Amino acid sequence: MISFKEISPSEFFYQHRELAGFSNPARALYSAIRELVENSLDACDGYGILPDVLIRVTETKPSPSDVKEFEIYVKDNGIGIPSEKLPKALGKVFYGSKFTLKQSRGTFGMGGTMSILYAQITTNKPLRVWSNTGNGETHYFELMIDIENNKPIVLKHKKFSQQNWRGTAIKINLLGDYVRSSQKIQEYFRRLALFTPYANMVFEDPNGEVFAFKRSVDKVPPPPHEVQPHPKGVDLELLRRIVQRSSSKTVLSLLINSFQRVGRKTALEILKIANVDPNKRPSELKMEEMMRIINAMKTYEKFLPPDPSCLSPLGKELIEEGIKKELNPQFVYALSRKPSSYEGYPFIVEAAVASNKTPGIKVLRYANRIPLLYDEKSDVVFKLLNEEIDLKRYKINEDEPIIILTHICSTKVPYKTVGKEFVADIPEVEKEMKLALQKVLREYSLFISKKVKIETQKKKKNVYEFYLPMIAKFAALLGETKIPSVSGLIDSVKVVDIE
Amino acid sequence: MISFKEISPSEFFYQHRELAGFSNPARALYSAIRELVENSLDACDGYGILPDVLIRVTETKPSPSDVKEFEIYVKDNGIGIPSEKLPKALGKVFYGSKFTLKQSRGTFGMGGTMSILYAQITTNKPLRVWSNTGNGETHYFELMIDIENNKPIVLKHKKFSQQNWRGTAIKINLLGDYVRSSQKIQEYFRRLALFTPYANMVFEDPNGEVFAFKRSVDKVPPPPHEVQPHPKGVDLELLRRIVQRSSSKTVLSLLINSFQRVGRKTALEILKIANVDPNKRPSELKMEEMMRIINAMKTYEKFLPPDPSCLSPLGKELIEEGIKKELNPQFVYALSRKPSSYEGYPFIVEAAVASNKTPGIKVLRYANRIPLLYDEKSDVVFKLLNEEIDLKRYKINEDEPIIILTHICSTKVPYKTVGKEFVADIPEVEKEMKLALQKVLREYSLFISKKVKIETQKKKKNVYEFYLPMIAKFAALLGETKIPSVSGLIDSVKVVDIE
Structure with a gap:
């Protein structure tokens, strides 16, 4: 009576692409561009590289309809994707480099793959990608996604030597609507440029307009480092995995080695609260003991806050x-x-x-x-x-x-x-x-207060500038003397400038 | 330099449980209850059964903290889950019965699994579930989820004969916060009851309060039927699958058999626009031809709207x-x-x-x-x-x-x-x-207009009721006659009632 089935992660996001920002041709064009650009920037500044990113969107076939096929080309000078990882990195949902405790623009590790998936289901054109990790070899791939099985299909792969470039370049074709998305896309780039003043970005839009954002500083913010988990965020699943994979000989050293902000003294205090022997072998920990350690960590008040590196x-x-x-x-x-x-x-x-x-x-x-x-x-x-x-x-x-x-x-x-x-x-x-x-x-x-004050002063000064010379002139006429200089008087009215 | 990894769907939603409504103990308690209740209701009214659902939330261990362990027990009289499907249906993300073209409360097929996953990572207690499909046999399972591999782990399974019950009963233990969620949860039940007047629902809250919602009608709305896709919503991926799986001998019959609202005449018109031979074998369709069929379907104006059955x-x-x-x-x-x-x-x-x-x-x-x-x-x-x-x-x-x-x-x-x-x-x-x-x-x-009118009339009538008897009395005194009856006069002032 009920029928059950399993679907792959690709299939899930194919069916519910609106959850990832691909709800209609206008929004999809916006989302695809931003996801690819953000991947490019992550591949640069995440590794201390000053980004140079080119984004070119072109209409592939002239069409009177607003919804038509566009080619998106995004090229960066980032660290490149190792060729053996590339097909999965771009052609498999839930496979990627973003699942770590480290800040990056990407979070869910699926933006690139979703863009490619959307391109494929609307135009049937494969992804074309060039990548060079700086070893003098560029790998070229043509890829599609086997959505039902969440697997990349490599249609073509070749490599050639190229010494003068490191980075990744991606080309996809999708059905989009630039009429209904151009404002948002241009606004996106303006805001992105404002917050990435160390990047060169050039966006060439389908109408031939070029939006060039030149870097004004040569300084990349220090890249983030991956860190160990903070004890406040631990749950049973995480602790179980840490225990399973650790080579520590005692629970005491396990805590010290596996968490940030846990030194010998803190670890001993936690284990005392949890009533667990510090010298116990991690593999001998019972579930009940793990629960007690977690509860102790959750209630312990003296941890340093999480490491912001x-x-x-x-x-x-x-x-x-x-x-x-x-x-x-x-x-x-x-x-x-x-x-x-x-x-x-x-x-x-x-x-x-x-x-x-x-x-x-x-x-x-x-x-x-x-x-x-x-x-x-x-x-x-x-x-x-x-x-x-x-x-x-x-x-x-x-x-x-x-x-x-x-x-x-x-x-x-x-x-x-x-x-x-x-x-x-x-x-x-x-x-x-x-x-x-x-x-x-x-x-x-x-x-604002200063501005108001200055304006009041300016107004005052204007009044003086207007009337003082006249007063001086008439006074001189009346007194039959020479007109006295008033410039000194006027200058003495100070207008404080906004620093 | 970059490290890549693959994560399972369970792992993804374990890491990002806030996306599914499990962001903190208060919200998680709310989400777990609603997901389980909605599954129960789907298992009843989705199959024409008048729902009887019991929801009991109890505090398992007294604790001074607001965040503590609760047991949620939800029992329904729905169609039950076949025992061979049960472990996956509840212990695997992206496996379920909701991935069809048919209205149901569940959409993403993961609410139940997420509740169990959240319970497991906060209390390490397995799911306990009883289910009977009406064949006289109740299956009992204790289940946990292997999150890293997105697989159910069956800890215990036994069956026993039970003739007088069909349905599913679920018990989970999770860390929740009823202090911060009680208002929302109670409001949820009130609103749910308002919109499900054909259901009996009893919610027993952790403080011992009982919220009983009795059905007031014995009529379930006609259950929905699964339908074929409408041609307006087709994309390349869908058409490719239809072609691959169809046993139709010609493209013409493929279109008629695989889509709703496509008869022989419509199919011929579409294929003419697409410039595809109606007698071609589906397996011989080229990608280019499929694209043309899709474009023809997208632009064709004369389809009936989607079948609402x-x-x-x-x-x-x-x-x-x-x-x-x-x-x-x-x-x-x-x-x-x-x-x-x-x-x-x-x-x-x-x-x-x-x-x-x-x-x-x-x-x-x-x-x-x-x-x-x-x-x-x-x-x-x-x-x-x-x-x-x-x-x-x-x-x-x-x-x-x-x-x-x-x-x-x-x-x-x-x-x-x-x-x-x-x-x-x-x-x-x-x-x-x-x-x-x-x-x-x-x-x-x-x-509102009527209400205002009625109030005006009522006021008028009140005035008459007050003064007419007095006028009659004084007039009688003056005229030295008997006091005339005024009740007929008063009754003639009509007050229209709100129908």
């Missing part, structure tokens, strides 16, 4: 540089907060404000250096700015020409969708975000 | 019955719209309004008969009520004591998250939803 915030200087470069505002202020954590995952919140040229509050949200453009209303930042923070207290009304920027970086950004559109309101994240926003808004309101 | 709307009568039973309002009005479709998926929108006892606009959202309680602001209904529809036109201000209910049922509800929290604003869905809302709001504003 797995994070790579952009930093005050680069954020301000990016905003200046792209927007050239009269005023800009940025900050990085100290590392914090939720459930054992470290995160850092950054925020900035800048004056804008057009009226209205514009919010730019970023997570792990990715601009987030969709579902703003579900994001924690929207909640804070609309329900928690009273903007009037900062003299900001809805017409204020202000840009508010937020960034969260984490080994695990609490996205609520695979499409990475918005950040959940985890209490710890909300608290940090609120403090960051309050601080930058305060700085902005100081700027 | 795979849908099971609740219907005007049952919606109104449910609202009356749970809320006993002065006024209620419900409607079912005609079937519509997006991308080849049929859907039906239903809506209702009712007067409420407390001030304020309360919106109850449903999808495939599931109440949606989270992320309201991202839902298409929120967008419509806040941006598209002017409530003032319907004499509704923000204090109006009104309940607005919406329901979309579809073979594919356009959820944006695996956690099934909100419905995307697909244009076709938005249009139908808007029309439905406008109609019910109009009915509500008529009700």
Whole structure:
């Protein structure tokens, strides 16, 4: 009566591609471009390389319809993909390099594969990819995905020697709609460039327009390092695996070797709370004992917060540089907060404000250096700015020409969708975000106060400049003397400049 | 330099359980309960059975902390799970009975498995399950999930004869937080009961409170039927599979046999547009020809809309019955719209309004008969009520004591998250939803007008009732006659009742 079946991960995301941001031709074009670009950037700055990325989108067949076939070509100078891993890395869902405790733009390890899958089901054209890891050899592949079995199908593979290039170049053909996505795509690149001032990016759009973003600094933020798990985030599954794979001789050394922020003293304290013998062999731990260790770790109050070396915030200087470069505002202020954590995952919140040229509050949200453009209303930042923070207290009304920027970086950004559109309101994240926003808004309101003061002074000075010479002239006429100089008087009216 | 790895579907959702609604102990308790209850209801009304569902949540170990171990027990009288399928159905992600073109509460086929997985990683207790398909034999299993390999581990399996029961009963132990979830869970049951008036449901909460919802009608809405795909929703992957598996001798018969709404005449027209020989053997179709058939299907204008027999709307009568039973309002009005479709998926929108006892606009959202309680602001209904529809036109201000209910049922509800929290604003869905809302709001504003009219009339009648007898009395005194009867006069003042 009921029939059951198994489906592969590819099949699942083929059936539910909207979950990953591929809901219609307009959105799919946007998602494919961003996923490929973000993979490219990860392959560069994740390894300390200054990114040079070219993105070229072309119409392959002229068509009167808005929905038509586009070719997307993305080329980077990143570290390249080893040829033996390449087919799976791009042609298999749930296979990738992003499943580690280290900040990267990619999180779910499926953006590239989803782009290729969507291309394939709409145009039947294979992925074409060139990759060179810097060993003088470029590998070329033509790939499709066996969706039912979640396996790459290699249609062609050849290699040739090439000394002058390292990186990856990808070409896919998909049904897209640039008419309905061009605004979002261009906005995406502007926001991305603003937050990646150390990258050269060129986007050539299907209408032949070229958007070139030149790097203005030669400094890549220090790449993040992979770290061991923090004890606060442990669960039974994780501890069981650690026990199974560890070569430690005692439970004591297991804890010290497998977790960050656990030294000998801390480990002994935890094991005492858990009532487990520190000298026991890990393989002899019973489930009940593991549960007690976990409970001890969860309730222990004295751990240092998670090691932030797995994070790579952009930093005050680069954020301000990016905003200046792209927007050239009269005023800009940025900050990085100290590392914090939720459930054992470290995160850092950054925020900035800048004056804008057009009226209205514009919010730019970023997570792990990715601009987030969709579902703003579900994001924690929207909640804070609309329900928690009273903007009037900062003299900001809805017409204020202000840009508010937020960034969260984490080994695990609490996205609520695979499409990475918005950040959940985890209490710890909300608290940090609120403090960051309050601080930058305060700085902005100081700027406004100063601006108002200067304008008052300027007005005053204008009045003096207008009337003093006349008064001097008439006084001289009346007194039948020479007209006295008033320039000294006028200069003495000081106008403080905005630093 | 880069390291790659493969992870299993279980592993993916273990690492990203927040995507499926298991983000913290409070939310996880809510999600586990709803997923198990919804599976139970699907196993009943999906097969024409009047549901009897018991949900008992108990605290297993007293603890001063809000986060503690709970046992969830859910028992139904559904069709049961065949014993040979049971371990995989509950212990393997991406294995299930919900991957068909037929409306059901479950969509992603992973709710049950996720509940069990979450239970296991927080308490290490196995799932215990009893199931009987009505053949006199109950199978009992104790199961855990091998997360790394996405496989069920059967710890115990026995069977015993039992003649008087068919259904499934499930017991899991998980770390939850009822303090922070009780409101949502109770609200969930109230809303579920309102929309399932043909079900008996008893929810016993951890504090010993019993919420009993008795069925008020003995009628299950007609169960949905599985259908063939509609040609508008076809893509290359689907057509390729159909071609591969079909035993049809010609392309013409392939189209007629494999798609709904395609008869001989339509099939011939499509093949003519696609320039493909109708008598060609399907196995000889080239990719290029398949692409042409797909394009012809996408642009062909004369298909009938998708067959709605795979849908099971609740219907005007049952919606109104449910609202009356749970809320006993002065006024209620419900409607079912005609079937519509997006991308080849049929859907039906239903809506209702009712007067409420407390001030304020309360919106109850449903999808495939599931109440949606989270992320309201991202839902298409929120967008419509806040941006598209002017409530003032319907004499509704923000204090109006009104309940607005919406329901979309579809073979594919356009959820944006695996956690099934909100419905995307697909244009076709938005249009139908808007029309439905406008109609019910109009009915509500008529009700208000009538109410105002009646109140005016009542006031008038009260005035007459007060003064007429006095006037009669004084007139009689003055005229020295007997006091005339005024009751006839008073009765002639009509007060129209709200039908």
